[in-house]
Amino acid sequence: MVLRSIASRTAWWVLVGSTLVLGAIGGLLLALTRAQILQHTHHEAAALAANAGSQIQARVDRVAVSAQMLAAIIASRQDDAEPLLRDTLAANLDIDGLAAVFRPPLDPAAPRPHSPFVNRLDNGALSSRDLSQDANPYWNNNWFLGGLGCTGGCWQRPFFSQSRHRQLVNYSTTIERNGHPIGIINADVTLNWLHRILGSLDKPPGAYTFVLDSDGNYLAHDNPELVGQRGGTALLDALASDHAESMRLPVAQNPRARGPVWVYSAPIQGTRWRLGLVVPEYQIYASVRHIFLLSLALGLLAMLGVALITLLTIRRTMAPLGVLADRAEHVARGELDFELPAARRPDEVGRLTESFDQMRRELALHLEDLARVAREKQRLASELEIAHQIQAALFMAQTITLAKALAPRAQTPQNLLRLLNLELCRGNDSCMFVTLLCGLLNTGSGNLVLASAGHEPPILCGRGAPLVLEFPTGAVLGLYENSDYPEHVLRLGRGETLLMYTDGITEASDHDERMYGIERTVESLAQVPPTAATAAYIERLLGDVDRFVADAPQADDITLLALSWHGSVLKTTEMTLDNRLPDVFAALDRCEQLLQDAGTPVALCGDMRLVLEELMVNTVEYGYPDGQPGQIRLRLQPLADAVAVELIDDGVAFDPLQSADPVLTGDLADRERVGGLGIHLARTMTDEMRYTRDAQGNHLLLRFAYPTQDGSSP
Amino acid sequence: MTLSLHSEFSAPDRAVVHVGGRLDAMTFGELDEAMLALLPQLPDGGTVVIDLTGLTYISSAGLRSFAKVRKTMRAHGGHTLLLNPQPQVRKVFDIVKAVPVNEVFTSTQELDAYLDRMQRQITEGDDEA
8 A cells, every 4th residue: 555656666766775875885985984994093003002112111211221320330339339329219210129239259258249229118218228138148049140141231020029019120230340240230110100101191992001021921001900911822922923013803801892902012122022002993993883873874864855755746746647547547447528637737747648638539539430430330231231131032032933943844852952953053153052951742652752952850750759860961052063962761651740940940049159959959849749730849849949049149040841741632532343242342441541541530431431331232232133243333532521422333222211220129139130230320320321313323422521629539 | 451260268158259350241251150160169058258359340240240149149048248349349339239238348357247246146046946
């Protein structure tokens, strides 16, 4: 949320970038400055060390000079030694005590030379004694024996005087007579002044100084605890090296100093002492670090200020862009009618605003144009579609007309399709084609010859499950002149229905683009009961297809044709037979076959056969009493609601209508002679019976009405 | 379609004749001959059951054949029972009132029940005698 706007992101990156740059430059500067500061510190510290060294040297020189002068004087004036010592001691406060000691004579019995020792008491008064009278003779002591070797004077080891409670260091020089040492002058020098000199130095804060003697022991140190102790090994090694003037130690010996330290040292001439100045490294960089941190803080503050200014500036600059972005979303939604803020300045944003406004206006115009063009295109497309449909309709009309015209000549479906194809191929530049299923039904026998030009296979219904008649088909009509159309022959049974359909049925699509397909077609047809009328197949399939597609738009026409064969039509048939029973029964069989083929109900067939048998058997048996040959003519004639039968015979006159009804007792076995039953049956079972007699003989006109729907029996 | 005949004895005093096909002026002779051979085998007071299940057609000639059978049986104190006539045959029977309706049965169960009843009557009659 905070970093979503360009302004806040820019401010943030400005802040981050500036901080990085500041940090990098600051770091670089710090590194350079540190080097310079270090250099500077080296110079200053070296100068300071040298200065301190010379101060110490001046004091030391005074002691040495005084001692050497005394030695020169006392060499000739041995007896004045004590007063000379007193005078010198009074003049030089650095000297705590002076001794002038002489070699004892070789003869042990000879008197020992006066060897005075003058020292300063705590109250400042001077006291003296003769060391030659000490119980512990000095000439055996190391200090004396060592001092005899110091021809030019030398500084001895410092020591702590128990009697005088202070740290002292001796300076010894020889008293020579005739080139031979006869004694030594020994000066005890206090070291308090050394501490004072070290303390008075103008040291950098945190720094401290020390003086090391020739043995590497601390002669003086700003930290009094270390005085008399031996210097650290690292320090002594460093001092012994070539670069003893300035060196860096990772850890100082002085516990008061933290971290690494820099040590600057200078030798003190005339002695073998060495002065050291120790500056802690952190102290060297303290000031520059302080300045660096301050600069960094100030820089950060400045960066924050810059970031804030950037944020405000960019936010202010971007404000119109935000409005533009909002309006662009409007445009994306297709809303072009809105207000744009007026451009404040002719800068980039102002130009953008103006361009956006102009773009919006032009877009509106374009959209209007586009809509108009789309309408035009749609209109054109629908006109084209209509034109195409007209063309297709013309092609279809041509096909139908040709088919009708060619049918009589073709005789068979195969020939008709061949001829039709040739005609349609002629001049068919637009390559239109038609699928066609052609069939020739013998209405008398139910024989059906089919030939297909790429049409959907027909489905035979009413013979168990619906059967898809997959037989070889020729090419579609109108494309290939050499196509052949093999014939498929089948015989329709009574009541069977052949269902033919266009691919609009199988390719009917629902909203999910699923096609209805042949399987669903067969399933739908299987639902129709076998006794249903032909129209039931159409209604069922069309209803199922409608339910399947719902209101999805369809691309093709949906056409169905159902063909049912109800049996042959009864044609007026006439037959002539001899008056013999076998002939009669042959005629009866033929009549029954004709009636059955014509779909006459079974019960009516049975009734008619019974009536005709009774009448004709009666004629054969009684019409020709002399046994002469005769002829019976029988004529079947279909009527709208009945079958008419005319029976003509040339036998003796007999009007069955005039025959008396038999007496029916309820048991034929009761009768002596069973006669008249046949005529009775014939009269009862005939709906109408008329009799005439002319020159040809007996004319009997019978009428059998078709049973009504209710009265029909299976 | 011609006539088909088949007969069997379901009991020593009872014959069952299955008549199928068409019984008309051409075929009734076959039936007459068959019955002429069959009926004498039955003892007096026997029963002949004519099963008409397979008979699809009958004309007056056939009716006369059945009448002859009934006469013959009656003459020997026997019975003629008709079983399960089909609609076309039944219609003809009805029109000419060919046989007493109580001697026509639509199923074997009905026929068996009638035969049992008749058997009992005979037994009772013997008891009375």
